[in-house]
Amino acid sequence: xxxxxxxxxxxxxxxxxxxxxxxxxxxxxxxxxxxxxxxxxxxxxxxxxxxxxxxxxxxxxxxxxxxxxxxxxxxxxxxxxxxxxxxxxxxxxxxxxxxxxxxxxxxxxxxxxxxxxxxxxxxxxxxxxxxxxxxxxxxxxxxxxxxxxxxxxxxxxxxxxxxxxxxxxxxxxxxxxxxxxxxxxxxxxxxxxxxxxxxxxxxxxxxxxxxxxxxxxxxxxxxxxxxxxxxxxxxxxxxxxxxxxxxxxxxxxxxxxxxxxxxxxxxxxxxxxxxxxxxxxxxxxxxxxxxxxxxxxxxxxxxxxxxxxxxxxxxxxxxxxxxxxxxxxxxxxxxxxxxxxxxxxxxxxxxxxxxxxxxxxxxxxxxxxxxxxxxxxxxxxxxxxxxxxxxxxxxxxxxxxxxxxxxx
Amino acid sequence: xxxxxxxxxxxxxxxxxxxxxxxxxxxxxxxxxxxxxxxxxxxxxxxxxxxxxxxxxxxxxxxxxxxxxxxxxxxxxxxxxxxxxxxxxxxxxxxxxxxxxxxxxxxxxxxxxxxxxxxxxxxxxxxxxxxxxxxxxxxxxxxxxxxxxxxxxxxxxxxxxxxxxxxxxxxxxxxxxxxxxxxxxxxxxxxxxxxxxxxxxxxxxxxxxxxxxxxxxxxxxxxxxxxxxxxxxxxxxxxxxxxxxxxxxxxxxxxxxxxxxxxxxxxxxxxxxxxxxxxxxxxxxxxxxxxxxxxxxxxxxxxxxxxxxxxxxxxxxxxxxxxxxxxxxxxxxxxxxxxxxxxxxxxxxxxxxxxxxxxxxxxxxxxxxxxxxxxxxxxxxxxxxxxxxxxxxxxxxxxxxxxxxxxx
Numbered sequence: 001x002x003x004x005x006x007x008x009x010x011x012x013x014x015x016x017x018x019x020x021x022x023x024x025x026x027x028x029x030x031x032x033x034x035x036x037x038x039x040x041x042x043x044x045x046x047x048x049x050x051x052x053x054x055x056x057x058x059x060x061x062x063x064x065x066x067x068x069x070x071x072x073x074x075x076x077x078x079x080x081x082x083x084x085x086x087x088x089x090x091x092x093x094x095x096x097x098x099x100x101x102x103x104x105x106x107x108x109x110x111x112x113x114x115x116x117x118x119x120x121x122x123x124x125x126x127x128x129x130x131x132x133x134x135x136x137x138x139x140x141x142x143x144x145x146x147x148x149x150x151x152x153x154x155x156x157x158x159x160x161x162x163x164x165x166x167x168x169x170x171x172x173x174x175x176x177x178x179x180x181x182x183x184x185x186x187x188x189x190x191x192x193x194x195x196x197x198x199x200x201x202x203x204x205x206x207x208x209x210x211x212x213x214x215x216x217x218x219x220x221x222x223x224x225x226x227x228x229x230x231x232x233x234x235x236x237x238x239x240x241x242x243x244x245x246x247x248x249x250x251x252x253x254x255x256x257x258x259x260x261x262x263x264x265x266x267x268x269x270x271x272x273x274x275x276x277x278x279x280x281x282x283x284x285x286x287x288x289x290x291x292x293x294x295x296x297x298x299x300x301x302x303x304x305x306x307x308x309x310x311x312x313x314x315x316x317x318x319x320x321x322x323x324x325x326x327x328x329x330x331x332x333x334x335x336x337x338x339x340x341x342x343x344x345x346x347x348x349x350x351x352x353x354x355x356x357x358x359x360x361x362x363x364x365x366x367x368x369x370x371x372x373x374x375x376x377x378x379x380x381x382x383x384x385x386x387x388x389x390x391x392x393x394x395x396x397x398x399x400x401x402x403x404x405x406x407x408x
Numbered sequence: 409x410x411x412x413x414x415x416x417x418x419x420x421x422x423x424x425x426x427x428x429x430x431x432x433x434x435x436x437x438x439x440x441x442x443x444x445x446x447x448x449x450x451x452x453x454x455x456x457x458x459x460x461x462x463x464x465x466x467x468x469x470x471x472x473x474x475x476x477x478x479x480x481x482x483x484x485x486x487x488x489x490x491x492x493x494x495x496x497x498x499x500x501x502x503x504x505x506x507x508x509x510x511x512x513x514x515x516x517x518x519x520x521x522x523x524x525x526x527x528x529x530x531x532x533x534x535x536x537x538x539x540x541x542x543x544x545x546x547x548x549x550x551x552x553x554x555x556x557x558x559x560x561x562x563x564x565x566x567x568x569x570x571x572x573x574x575x576x577x578x579x580x581x582x583x584x585x586x587x588x589x590x591x592x593x594x595x596x597x598x599x600x601x602x603x604x605x606x607x608x609x610x611x612x613x614x615x616x617x618x619x620x621x622x623x624x625x626x627x628x629x630x631x632x633x634x635x636x637x638x639x640x641x642x643x644x645x646x647x648x649x650x651x652x653x654x655x656x657x658x659x660x661x662x663x664x665x666x667x668x669x670x671x672x673x674x675x676x677x678x679x680x681x682x683x684x685x686x687x688x689x690x691x692x693x694x695x696x697x698x699x700x701x702x703x704x705x706x707x708x709x710x711x712x713x714x715x716x717x718x719x720x721x722x723x724x725x726x727x728x729x730x731x732x733x734x735x736x737x738x739x740x741x742x743x744x745x746x747x748x749x750x751x752x753x754x755x756x757x758x759x760x761x762x763x764x765x766x767x768x769x770x771x772x773x774x775x776x777x778x779x780x781x782x783x784x785x786x787x788x789x790x791x792x793x794x795x796x797x798x799x800x801x802x803x804x805x806x807x808x809x810x811x812x813x814x815x816x
Contacts, residue, residue: 111560116643129642137641142584143575147643148556148650152519152730153608162609164725167551167679176550178679200561200652201570201803227725233545234537235524235555236644242556243725244608271575271586317572317635317651318805322560395609397726 005085006095008038013376013386019078020250020388021060021215024101031058031104034096036250036388037082041101043094049077060107060251064195064214065323071195071214075255103249105156106217107193110322112154112245113314114189114221114330115146117305121333124345129229142270144305144313146327149221150242154326157248157390161222163367163397164243168226180397181224183350184365187331188288188298188341188373191219192307193251194325204315206277209308210254212321218248218286218373218390219328225344225364247326248390257282259379262301270309273316277309284387286332286375288341293356298332298341300375367396413493414503416446421784421794427486428658428796429468429623432509439466439512442504444658444796445490449509451502457485468515468659472603472622473731479603479622483663511657513564514625515601518732520562520653521722522597522629523554525713529741532753537637550678552713552721554735557629558650562734565656565798569630571775571805572651576634588805589632591758592773595739596696596706596749596781597627600715601659602733612723614685617716618662620729626656626694626781626798627736633752633772655734656798665690667787670709678717681724685717692795694740694783696749698773701764706740706749708783775804 004016014020014036024041025031033055034041044055050073054063063070081087116122119136122145126135139145163184167176195214198204204212221241228240262281269275284300310327331341340346343364347354350363365371372391378384412424422428422444432449433439441463442449452463458481462471471478489495524530527544530553534543547553571592575584603622606612612620629649636648670689677683692708718735739749748754751772755762758771773779780799786792 111558113646139575139577139584139638139641143639145639145643145646147646148558150519150556150727151559152733153727155608160609162726165611166725167547169547175676176547176679178681200563201568203573224725230547231551231553232642232644233547234640234644235553236640236642238521238553238555239721239725239727242722242727268583271584273586313647314650317574317632317647318570319558319561319647319650325560 002079002083004037004082005088006037006040006082012038013388014038015383015385016079016082017383018252018256018385019075020252021106022250023058023060023104023106025104026096026101032056033060033063035078036098039098040095041098042082042091043096046094047081049074058104061323064107064193065197067196068211071253072255075253103156105154106249106251108324109151109154109326110324112149112151113146113327114149115144115305115310115327116330117144117303117310118330118332119304120302120335121331121341121345124333124340128344128349141268144310146310146314147236149245153242154245154247157246157392159246159392160395161244161246161392162395164224164227164239165397166224166227166239167230169230176230181226182364183225184394185223185225185343186288186371187221187223188286188296189219189221189328189331190284190300190375191217191247191326191328193217194321195323197323198315198321200320201318203318204311204321206274206308206312209280209311212311213254213307215251215253216257217251218375218387220246220371220373220390220392221328222246222392223342246390246392248388250388252385252387256385257377259381260284260377264304264306266304273312274309277312278306280308281306282377284375284377286341286373289372290356290362291370293358295354296338296340296346298339299334300329300332302334303329303332365394367394369394410487410491412445412490413496414445414448414490420446421796422446423791423793424487424490425791426660426664426793427483428660429514430657430659431466431468431512431514433512434504434509440464441468441471443486444506447506448503449506450490450499451504454502455489457482466512469731472515472601473605475604476619479661480663483661511564513562514657514659516732517559517562517734518730520557520559521554521735522557522738523552523713523718523735524738525552525711525718526738526740527712528710528743529739529749529753532741532748536752536757549676552718554718554722555644557653561650562653562655565654565800567654567800568803569652569654569800570803572632572635572647573805574632574635574647575638577638584638589634590772591633592802593631593633593751594696594779595629595631596694596704597629597736597739598692598708598783599625599627599655599734599736601625602729603731605731606723606729608728609726611726612719612729614682614716614720617688617719620719621662621715623659623661624665625659626783626795628654628779628781628798628800629736630654630800654798654800656796658796660793660795664793665785667789668692668785672712672714674712681720682717685720686714688716689714690785692783692785694749694781697780698764698770699778701766703762704746704748704754706747707742708737708740710742711737711740773802775802777802
């Protein structure tokens with residue numbers, strides 16, 4: 001494995017074999033594309049690269065739309081520049097400490113789809129929401145269940161999350177009340193970003209996953225469980241999710257993850273268009289921190305459905321892909337209690353409060369709470385890489401613009 | 409009421425008090441913005457108008473983003489130009505017969521939401537899908553149920569609709585099969601297009617509807633009922649809908665519809681943020697034609713939830729609006745059988761085939777079938793206007809790219 005002439009601290013998320021892309025700016029400057037290396041950002045807009053114009057953009061979409069040959073060419077060249085020390089004098093002025101930059105939403109989100117890939121998570125939710133019934137619905141092992149979320153409220157890590165208001169129904173009352181959510185939750189997920197579009201009416205095979213998917217981000221799909229529980233029958237989650245979905249600022253190229261691949265077991269064997277897949281399960285361990293306290297380590301490698309299967313499923317009806325489509329795994333939960341990816345699971349619907357290491361307790365999120373999700377993988381060649389983080393802090397609900405009375 | 413110096417045939421959808429906006433091109437020319445008047449399109453990109461640059465765009469988004477004062481100013485000026493005959497010599501070169509132009513998707517769709525506003529429709533579907541249970545779910549009269557659809561597969565009228573393939577389960581088998589949908593359906597809906605964006609974390613009041621919503625289109629939300637029935641529990645419709653949603657090419661300005669407003673009755677009274685609304689029910693009658701045969705006349709004025717209530721609900725959790733957001737009413741069905749807005753209702757889940765006026769019968773759509781939806785309103789001042797049409801023809805499913813075997 002090559003090493004970079006840029007110093008990379010031990011345990012850094014961003015060694016030379018990662019090179020994730022993001023969009024950054026310094027005060028008073030326009031956002032542009034860079035890659036992370038160690039503690040620095042390399043400003044790609046100032047380098048003599050193929051597709052250099054794409055790196056002066058304020059989103060990765062132009063570059064991502066170019067397809068896998070362009071992605072490989074850029075990655076190969078950037079790797080050369082950062083490993084061959086003769087390039088140091090030319091590049092040094094364009095290496096900026098990450099502490100000096102602001103990170104932006106890395107891509108314009110076209111459509112956002114959220115899947116439901118973790119069997120442990122789906123089983124936990126089934127037990128909580130539909131007690132006494134089979135926890136997994138009859139379709140669960142036949143298809144990767146998913147639904148469309150709100151693309152316009154996907155925000156970059158660090159964006160404050162305003163506690164949503166909405167309708168919810170308390171168990172002891174017949175009518176709903178309106179007010180700020182009392183059961184605000186997180187969902188720790190991994191997201192996949194589409195680069196290469198596809199044609200309407202043409203399915204994309206699972207085998208073509210790496211030709212279409214550009215890279216991988218961390219996702220926190222904030223969820224208001226009280227709003228969700230009241231609204232979601234029969235057409236699925238809506239306002240319980242649509243107020244905010246946070247993503248990490250760095251998009252890890254798929255190529256960097258090839259050695260992290262795992263193949264989950266599936267029984268019964270799914271239909272042929274899904275059997276094709278299962279090549280892109282990924283051995284990643286996520287870490288969820290609440291106000292700095294580690295509360296869970298969801299293992300992404302335990303997901304039942306893989307992202308190549310999800311891609312094939314999402315398009316098997318002829319739905320087209322656009323550059324910037326984001327699809328997320330759904331909450332990842334491992335079999336152990338301390339591997340669950342949401343508070344509703346970690347506290348079993350609020351009945352078993354979580355004790356933080358400072359002695360405070362939580363069921364759902366309080367105003368001012370900060371949740372940070374990170375992830376790392378140990379690659380087959382013995383190295384590792386990370387994803388940076390996705391973080392957000394809960395803000396108090398703002399007043400309704402017309403001052404409607406509501407039940408607090 | 410003024411009259412235009414442009415000849416407008418009796419019964420035209422596009423009299424001077426309509427002036428819908430669309431995006432058109434002639435062969436070899438770039439798409440640009442025009443308004444419909446009678447049988448012509450007035451090319452706005454060639455006129456000396458405020459915001460003229462916005463009309464040289466290939467989508468209405470730049471103009472729509474300017475907000476209601478700009479919309480009123482443009483409409484006032486275009487009305488002057490088309491009613492004062494002294495402008496005729498200057499404008500005549502920019503009036504193009506509609507038969508000579510191709511119409512494009514009129515706006516870039518940001519997020520697409522589909523509601524479920526018709527009580528007759530929701531009741532029919534409840535009876536068909538959940539026999540023996542209360543047809544309306546407990547939440548139905550408390551909130552306008554909705555979900556996000558796929559924005560990237562919203563297509564303009566005339567785009568062929570490829571029959572989707574997918575999983576469905578037959579009643580007599582335990583496992584699903586894969587193949588082309590056998591229960592391909594339509595949904596006759598009215599869609600609302602957002603112009604003015606809103607801030608994340610700030611609810612939009614129903615009273616501010618006309619400050620945010622630019623105009624109205626016809627929507628056919630094509631639906632594969634067999635795929636939908638198998639996939640939709642617990643997270644809602646996904647592939648049964650995401651292959652195509654067709655919209656009409658002309659966006660009727662909200663201002664043109666002010667005299668069509670009606671206020672539906674609602675019991676029980678909804679929560680205060682929804683009581684604010686109900687000012688923008690619209691007295692429109694839709695017509696659905698299958699291969700030219702009139703099969704239904706859904707009355708939009710019977711919808712239970714109104715678009716201003718839907719807007720308030722969609723944002724009450726702080727979700728922001730973007731220019732180009734599209735939200736549709738959901739299938740509109742009146743109380744009479746010949747007012748139902750989908751084939752699953754018109755044929756009662758296929759059990760009562762529809763006899764067309766040529767003697768042929770239908771349950772669901774066959775390859776080659778063409779469905780066309782139109783709508784008109786009779787305004788309080790005694791005039792009327794129309795929406796043009798949204799049409800689409802079913803194409804045979806294409807082969808899967810990798811030739812996967814599947815059960816036909």
